Amino acid sequence: MPVGLSLSGVSRHFDGRGGRVAALSGVSLEVAPGAFTALIGPSGCGKSTLLRLAVGLDLPDAGRVSVGGLSPAEAARKGLTGIAFQDAALLPWRSVEDNIALPFDVLRRPHDAARIAELIALVGLTGFEKALPGELSGGMRQRVAIARALVNDPEMLFLDEPFGALDQILRRQMNVELQRIWMESRTTTLLVTHGIDEAIFLADRVVVMAARPGRIARVIDIPFPRPRRAELFGTPEFAALEAEIAGALDGH
Amino acid sequence: MAIRAILALALWELVGRLALVAGGALPAPSAIAIRFWADRGDYPMHVWATMQGAGIGFLIGNLVAVLAGVLFAVSPVAARLARGVNIAIFALPAIAIAPILTLMTTGMTPRVILAALGCYFVTMTATVTGITQADARMRDVIRAYGGGRLASLRLVELRSAVPQILGALRIAAPAAVLGSILAEFGGGGRFGLGAYLIGSLGRADPARLWGIGLAATVLAGVGYAVFAMIAARVTASTVAVTVAATPPAGDAPRPLWQRAALAAGSVLLPFAVWWGLIAASGAPAMIAKTPMALVDYLMLPNKAGERILDALAQTLPITAVGIALGLGFAFALALGSVLRPGIVRAFMPVALVTQTMPLVALTPLLVLIFGRGPSVILWITVSVTFFPAFVTMAQGLQMVARSALDVPRAYGASPWTVLRLVSIPASAPYVFAALRLAVPRALLGVMTAEWLATGTGLGNLLNQSRGYLDYGMIWTVAVLSVLLSVFFYQVVVWIERRVLARLGMTTAA
Ligand SMILES: Nc1ncnc2c1ncn2[C@@H]1O[C@H](COP(=O)(O)OP(=O)(O)O)[C@@H](O)[C@H]1O
Numbered sequence: 106m107p108v109g110l111s112l113s114g115v116s117r118h119f120d121g122r123g124g125r126v127a128a129l130s131g132v133s134l135e136v137a138p139g140a141f142t143a144l145i146g147p148s149g150c151g152k153s154t155l156l157r158l159a160v161g162l163d164l165p166d167a168g169r170v171s172v173g174g175l176s177p178a179e180a181a182r183k184g185l186t187g188i189a190f191q192d193a194a195l196l197p198w199r200s201v202e203d204n205i206a207l208p209f210d211v212l213r214r215p216h217d218a219a220r221i222a223e224l225i226a227l228v229g230l231t232g233f234e235k236a237l238p239g240e241l242s243g244g245m246r247q248r249v250a251i252a253r254a255l256v257n258d259p260e261m262l263f264l265d266e267p268f269g270a271l272d273q274i275l276r277r278q279m280n281v282e283l284q285r286i287w288m289e290s291r292t293t294t295l296l297v298t299h300g301i302d303e304a305i306f307l308a309d310r311v312v313v314m315a316a317r318p319g320r321i322a323r324v325i326d327i328p329f330p331r332p333r334r335a336e337l338f339g340t341p342e343f344a345a346l347e348a349e350i351a352g353a354l355d356g357h
Numbered sequence: 358m359a360i361r362a363i364l365a366l367a368l369w370e371l372v373g374r375l376a377l378v379a380g381g382a383l384p385a386p387s388a389i390a391i392r393f394w395a396d397r398g399d400y401p402m403h404v405w406a407t408m409q410g411a412g413i414g415f416l417i418g419n420l421v422a423v424l425a426g427v428l429f430a431v432s433p434v435a436a437r438l439a440r441g442v443n444i445a446i447f448a449l450p451a452i453a454i455a456p457i458l459t460l461m462t463t464g465m466t467p468r469v470i471l472a473a474l475g476c477y478f479v480t481m482t483a484t485v486t487g488i489t490q491a492d493a494r495m496r497d498v499i500r501a502y503g504g505g506r507l508a509s510l511r512l513v514e515l516r517s518a519v520p521q522i523l524g525a526l527r528i529a530a531p532a533a534v535l536g537s538i539l540a541e542f543g544g545g546g547r548f549g550l551g552a553y554l555i556g557s558l559g560r561a562d563p564a565r566l567w568g569i570g571l572a573a574t575v576l577a578g579v580g581y582a583v584f585a586m587i588a589a590r591v592t593a594s595t596v597a598v599t600v601a602a603t604p605p606a607g608d609a610p611r612p613l614w615q616r617a618a619l620a621a622g623s624v625l626l627p628f629a630v631w632w633g634l635i636a637a638s639g640a641p642a643m644i645a646k647t648p649m650a651l652v653d654y655l656m657l658p659n660k661a662g663e664r665i666l667d668a669l670a671q672t673l674p675i676t677a678v679g680i681a682l683g684l685g686f687a688f689a690l691a692l693g694s695v696l697r698p699g700i701v702r703a704f705m706p707v708a709l710v711t712q713t714m715p716l717v718a719l720t721p722l723l724v725l726i727f728g729r730g731p732s733v734i735l736w737i738t739v740s741v742t743f744f745p746a747f748v749t750m751a752q753g754l755q756m757v758a759r760s761a762l763d764v765p766r767a768y769g770a771s772p773w774t775v776l777r778l779v780s781i782p783a784s785a786p787y788v789f790a791a792l793r794l795a796v797p798r799a800l801l802g803v804m805t806a807e808w809l810a811t812g813t814g815l816g817n818l819l820n821q822s823r824g825y826l827d828y829g830m831i832w833t834v835a836v837l838s839v840l841l842s843v844f845f846y847q848v849v850v851w852i853e854r855r856v857l858a859r860l861g862m863t864t865a866a
């Protein structure tokens with residue numbers, strides 16, 4: 106069963122050399138079970154920080170974060186969450202398939218070889234099962250990270266700019282694939298992206314963030330029925346939403 | 358490469374034949390080979406004995422080192438408490454405690470202990486750094502799936518420490534051989550290359566001394582080569598391709614009283630260990646001095662304090678000069694190897710030979726060549742500080758992530774600019790690491806040369822006291838040289854902390 110994500114009044118500061126940075130300030134967000142939410146905002150507005158709080162890698166200075174009613178750390182220990190980091194963060198000494206299997210090792214579950222093979226095929230890396238990360242391109246490493254995020258069939262999936270390193274064509278393909286995966290599994294998904302088109306194409310809801318302090322500026326619902334097809338990108342309704350989100354990003 | 362080696366050998370042969378160096382102090386390779394052939398019956402048992410002492414010590418020392426390293430990486434409190442003991446072990450000039458070990462234990466034990474001590478620190482620190490400097494992004498992946506510290510250790514940190522540990526084992530192998538040979542000089546046992554060398558010293562036969570020195574070097578060199586090969590294989594394919602942006606998290610701040618208690622504990626622990634070992638050994642109080650007994654000894658009206666101060670005034674200045682020369686040379690060469698990777702390949706074998714030539718074997722040969730003046734001390738000190746410093750810096754510079762070097766290159770930067778923008782700043786932690794390594798080694802080199810060659814300073818005081826069975830002085834010099842080493846080491850650490858904090862870097866092993 107997919108689970109929801111809830112943030113209420115979450116703040117997180119960092120004290121750096123340039124003084125205090127309010128990475129997140131009073132952020133509240135409810136993501137319903139099974140929903141697909143996109144998080145978009147300028148670089149440095151706290152998107153990655155929000156994700157780190159949601160998977161229990163970091164604790165908020167104020168406010169509460171919960172995943173399916175549990176603390177993020179508990180949810181992670183139960184194997185409810187999956188995450189692909191902005192930086193692929195692969196272990197350089199593990200082959201592609203062993204990197205994808207890593208969550209099984211952490212969660213102490215047996216390796217599901219069939220599932221791993223299926224995911225390798227899904228992200229288009231068949232033939233590279235035994236390759237080491239150092240032998241792959243940036244885009245290929247990113248796809249390994251996505252496969253790794255999916256391998257434990259998470260109930261809540263976090264993706265931090267997962268397609269940032271991919272070319273436009275592959276990116277569109279991966280968008281369509283991601284939608285298919287999501288419609289099959291109905292995993293609650295929070296996608297951080299800087300592609301407006303990608304956010305509209307994939308999400309039920311686009312959350313627009315602003316920086317300094319990191320906060321939610323607007324939440325925009327995306328009404329298009331599913332499954333959405335690639336042709337959607339060219340429609341006037343799509344263009345109108347793009348313009349609206351671009352405006353929100355500019356502070357309107 | 359092969360041609361150059363043959364040329365060098367031919368030149369050496371010529372120099373040896375014509376007795377060009379100090380009236381035959383450097384014999385021709387053919388003369389050494391002929392002598393070696395004549396002595397061939399003696400070598401196997403001596404080599405085997407040294408291998409045993411070094412090998413057992415290597416196994417024990419490194420095993421303890423890795424276990425201790427894991428403990429210290431996981432528990433900052435344990436690391437802080439053991440700091441004093443660790444630094445004392447590291448700083449302890451083996452030559453200073455060889456006489457004590459021979460007094461207190463028998464058989465192979467002194468060799469095993471000195472060999473193990475020679476390995477311990479370098480492998481322990483490599484384990485700690487390997488673990489604590491593991492890529493924060495990879496640890497995050499483990500934690501994001503709810504993995505705790507153990508899972509992180511098992512899946513990420515231990516594995517990412519492997520190249521560092523292998524790098525340390527490379528250095529530990531020659532150190533173990535050296536430790537065993539130093540103990541052999543201290544007495545005990547008829548067999549071993551060190552015992553053989555001591556036995557041959559009086560015969561004024563340079564060819565045999567060189568033969569034994571070369572045999573010891575080969576023994577150490579094989580150990581080094583084995584781990585160098587393994588390390589090269591393991592490291593090449595698995596260096597992270599991108600740079601980690603987030604530095605590893607620091608230790609949580611502790612209240613003042615806790616820090617004070619830990620600091621006090623860490624200073625007292627080495628003395629407690631010293632006391633405990635003596636109590637456990639059951640040796641007579643006349644030979645085995647406790648800390649209190651040493652204080653009593655220094656109170657005696659025997660001018661001990663004066664003699665010690667005189668010795669220090671001779672030993673310390675030359676140690677500082679030796680360190681500066683050794684490190685400066687190593688730094689220049691390590692940076693040069695970034696511009697021309699060929700330098701590492703061409704120079705490493707040479708550096709290896711100088712380093713693995715066990716010091717004490719080298720000293721009589723250098724005395725033949727350079728006489729008994731201060732220059733012989735400098736030669737030895739530079740050669741013992743240079744090699745580890747070069748390895749540390751060259752290795753550190755090789756670990757600079759490929760992408761960090763590629764960025765300036767992509768903008769058309771010249772190799773010099775890359776050096777200035779990336780390699781030199783990136784080398785700062787390794788320069789300090791090298792300096793930390795150099796301090797005690799330099800003291801060991803100086804004391805050994807003083808003992809065997811110049812008849813000055815602390816080394817000479819130790820040797821004289823051995824002759825007079827002045828146990829109080831033997832212990833005092835040993836303890837004092839450890840304390841001195843520790844003091845200078847701490848000074849380096851203090852400066853290092855400040856400089857690296859300003860550069861936003863963390864210390865390297
Ligand atoms: N560990 C950290 N230490 C100090 N500052 C941080 C840390 N993590 C993030 N920040 C700061 O918080 C802000 C938000 O960062 P981040 O969440 O990575 O932004 P985004 O992912 O939206 O680009 C930035 O200004 C960044 O510099």
Ligand SMILES: [Mg+2]
Binds near residue numbers: 191
């Ligand atoms: Mg980010």
